[in-house]
Amino acid sequence: MVKSKGTKAADLVIAFICVLLIIACLLPMLNIAARSLSSTEAIIRGEVLLWPKGWNLTAYRLVLSDSRYTWSLGWTAILTVICTFVSMTMTTLCAYPLIYDKLKGRRLFNTLILFTMYFNAGTIPHYLLYKDLGLLNNPLVLIIPNSLSVFYMIIMRTFFYSIPDSLRESAEIDGASPVRILFSIYLPLSKPVIATLSLFYAVGRWNGFSDALMYMNDRRWHPIQLLLYNILKSITSIEVATQEGFASAPGLSDTLQSATVVFATVPILLVYPWLQKYFISGATLGALKD
């Protein structure tokens, strides 16, 4: 198809818009990286845009030598691994039996599970339950209560449905038990969906902070996002105080805060490019659910 000049010009305009979008996505990251590597004076003078001025690594050295950060990063990493494993086990245990159409009570189980997607008891009832169960300030509260997402379970079930029934039936005729079929047929064929959902769970845990904010007062068990939140709040309150006319209080410097943000972001940015295709296939699977 021969393209007219007008069409070509329009294509270039669209490409230009996309370039603007790319810049908009990358700009905040470049800015924060630049600030984390600059000297405090250069930042205060308003000289730092996208390239560090007065190059220094002090902030990174400070972050790495502060045991609060390193412990919190390590703890969040461990927590993420544990949560992902628990969540994937729960999701599989829930999704797999539900694909058996001969399973008695399946409709009831489905209704029970789906109902929780639309009606939620709310924050306070959950809080009081955890209190009664002794989960408050217990690290388990960051692992168990949100270990199973109905939405992800549906994605997994949809994937299981796409595996032909005939495979399962022939294995049944050969005398394989449901557990055996799960491990030797379904799980090996479901690697893409397992990868996708593991990533979603892992990112959710890495990024989660509200459960820790509400149910965990013990600072030792604070995940990195909550630590970051507390730092940010202390900084903005200083800024607010300054703006309201109080003398500027000496607080955590912008460089230090930027370095902390970089530390919490880098793990995501590192895994993202490699695992992108899984993320996308997961989003599409979610869209096609019925």
Added chain:
Amino acid sequence: MALPFSARRRSAVNYLRKYWSLYAMLSIPLAYFIIFRYIPMTYIQIAFKRYSIVQNVWDMPLARNNGLEYFIRAFSNRDFLYAVRNTFMLNFLDLVIGFPAPIILALLLNELPYKRFKRFTQSVAYMPHFLSWIIISGLAVQLFTPTNGLFNIVLKRLGFSPIPFLNHPTYWVFTYVLLGVWKNVGWNTIIYLAALTNINPELYEAAAIDGAGRFQRIRYITLPGLKPTIVTLLILSLGHILSSEFDRPMALGNSLVHSVSNVIATFVYTYGIRGLQFSLAAAVGLFQSVVCVVFLMAANALAKRFGERGIW
């Protein structure tokens, strides 16, 4: 067909022998749903009761006004009324600005003829979705600082006065919505782009032969192809017009913008978990849950009336 008793029992035994492991597997997630989703529902009654730390929920005394005291108190609480208004306002702005944005972007990406550049744009645009609101708040604080943030440096160099993007209610609402678009516009195109791949390419070829221009193709082929997806997502958004995010206003808000950043979820947190007014906060939470379900059902019914598939 009625089987003799012994045969029926034999088939039941066979059934169980075959499938007991499925029930064993399912029992763990079912226990999870009962403990962490259904038992909390029994605690909803504290919205109608006077909370007491020493008593079981079932034994607590009914609140005054036939148990409606805390609902009356909520609706005469200015903070709560503001929270309802803010929740509605922020969600409405998200809907008006944030909902069409990914559709427009998907249409643009679909028209982009440079395949590798298209893929690169997508990769970059999906990325902000994976950053938490805390991180985005950290990025925003540095980017928008009135004295030395990038935006205000540029504004100053262009001769404008600095704008308090995060510290003034009006600007804060604008920043809140904008950051929402920034985080999700790329990611939300995925659904639309997937829907676009289902459009029969022959339609485009036929349109090209008939001499249809770019806008005509979008108007008569692409948009109708996206319509079911758009309607489904619109129902969900309408249904969630009074549900509130927690992380986002918590992370972006501060005491200067409390008048607009205080939404229902943060109200429940401040009054319930920080202020220990459990009954009041539970009443507010129940109000929100019920309104959400009603809105979702109404939006779904509306969609069905317009001949769309709905969400259930």
